Amino acid sequence: MAKDIWEKKNQICPLLKEPEVYNPDTIDLLDNENARNYWLPCLEAMVERFTNKAGSLNPDNPEASEIAKICYQEFQDLLAKIKSDPLALKPLSIRTLLEFNEDNLRSHNLKDAWHMQxxxxxxxxxxxxxxxxxxxxxxxxxxxxxxxxxxxxxxxxxxxxxxxxxxxxxxxxxxxxxxxxxxxxxxxxxxxxxxxxxxxxxxxxxxxxxxxxxxxxxxxxxxxxxxxxxxxxxxxxxxxxxxxxxxxxxxxxxxxxxxxxxxxxxxxxxxxxxxxxxxxxxxxxxxxxxxxxxxxxxxxxxxxxxxxxxxxxxxxxxxxxxxxxxxxxxxxxxxxxxxxxxxxxxxxxxxxxxxxxxxxxx
The missing domain is CATH 3.40.50.10880 (Uncharacterised protein PF01937, DUF89, domain 3)
Structure with a gap:
């Protein structure tokens, strides 16, 4: 099911107290510059490490390495936008950055890159x-x-x-x-x-x-x-x-x-x-x-x-x-x-x- 379709059907956890004030993100990278300066290069390095492993993780997909490189570049492009304008991704958090990377891999047809591992x-x-x-x-x-x-x-x-x-x-x-x-x-x-x-x-x-x-x-x-x-x-x-x-x-x-x-x-x-x-x-x-x-x-x-x-x-x-x-x-x-x-x-x-x-x- 496409992400935007099933997200529309998703619901609030019935066990959550005061969902109106709930915030899933422990660290707000928009307001916390020190955290932003650490996590942006940290997550970039994580995506790069995967890019270097993509071929060996997906030996049955001859395009895996090339897809990973494309996705890495697009992740870098997003980070560059965020550095000049932190409002380029809303909300700006570790969660949304990781979701962007995963959605990007799937959109380029690398649907479960870690399956064999x-x-x-x-x-x-x-x-x-x-x-x-x-x-x-x-x-x-x-x-x-x-x-x-x-x-x-x-x-x-x-x-x-x-x-x-x-x-x-x-x-x-x-x-x-x-x-x-x-x-x-x-x-x-x-x-x-x-x-x-x-x-x-x-x-x-x-x-x-x-x-x-x-x-x-x-x-x-x-x-x-x-x-x-x-x-x-x-x-x-x-x-x-x-x-x-x-x-x-x-x-x-x-x-x-x-x-x-x-x-x-x-x-x-x-x-x-x-x-x-x-x-x-x-x-x-x-x-x-x-x-x-x-x-x-x-x-x-x-x-x-x-x-x-x-x-x-x-x-x-x-x-x-x-x-x-x-x-x-x-x-x-x-x-x-x-x-x-x-x-x-x-x-x-x-x-x-x-x-x-x-x-x-x-």
Missing amino acids: KESESLQAFQEFNDRLIDIDSINDFEEKWQELIKGALAGNVFDWGSFAVSSLLETSTRFGFGEAMKTIERRPWFHDNFDVWITHLNRQPYKCVVIFVDNAGVDFVLGVLPLVREFLSLGSKVILAGNSSPSLNDVTYSELNVYCCKAAEYCNVIKNAISTGKLVTVENGQHGPCLDLTSLSPELCNLIKASDLVILEGMARAIHTNLDAKFTVDSIKMAVLKNEWLAKSLGATQFAVIFRYEPAA
Whole structure:
């Protein structure tokens, strides 16, 4: 479906408190010159890195490299306009710049530039999936088990090709895997750490319905999110997984969610039974970029989540670049690893610091 068509049908998140004052963008690049001077060249470098990889990422498309170069030039042209007139893109934010780049790639017929990479990394991650479940099941203590699950979700989120620090590491090291990522997660207390308050609530009263806005394919989703989903299901919760409507970077899409959940069901009866009984549901989120605008969700998602009592936003794009200050009428968790040094410092943290922000229903 064309972007302009399905965006007209999108709706405001029914769980959003005071949507009339909601702003998806944590950083306004129009009013913040220092942030603008950092993020414009940072995002330009990200697009350039993809341009250099486009051919190897899309070996079946002989035009991939040339298309990427054209899109890179058009992105540079936009940045040049913004430097002379910051009102050239409204609103001016990390979200809208990333959406422009993704829409540009699709308009030039490079529809899912990271598909083969996502598929390869996901299949490789599933080779470790069963062992990960066994490790989690070996933990009997409720709080210790959930802390391991949250730490695993954070470690999985490290695998983000949109982050310069991480992509450089992944490109130069063949040994950096889930185990190594677990070691990068800082020891508690984390930079922002409401885990103890949340786990006390969870132990007392499990959630009826949890909606998770997922981030990356591969290790992030398979070894990070799916074990978390499994444990919520084991507590009796219904789980709704919301994935991108359109491809963006290495983010998992709605169509890929279905494939990966069916694959997980081959290893796990809890997930298999949840799919067959409707306790585990996948749905598209209505987004065409890596960020999340809660005033533009798919109607299907809005209908499904009306009965939810916990919202989880995973990853920097959905929980930090956008929605860090969003308030909900139900409990919410915003969790991410700060993989960008400038952003971490702007929040008073260090690179690879952890944010686990639990906010009770407003």
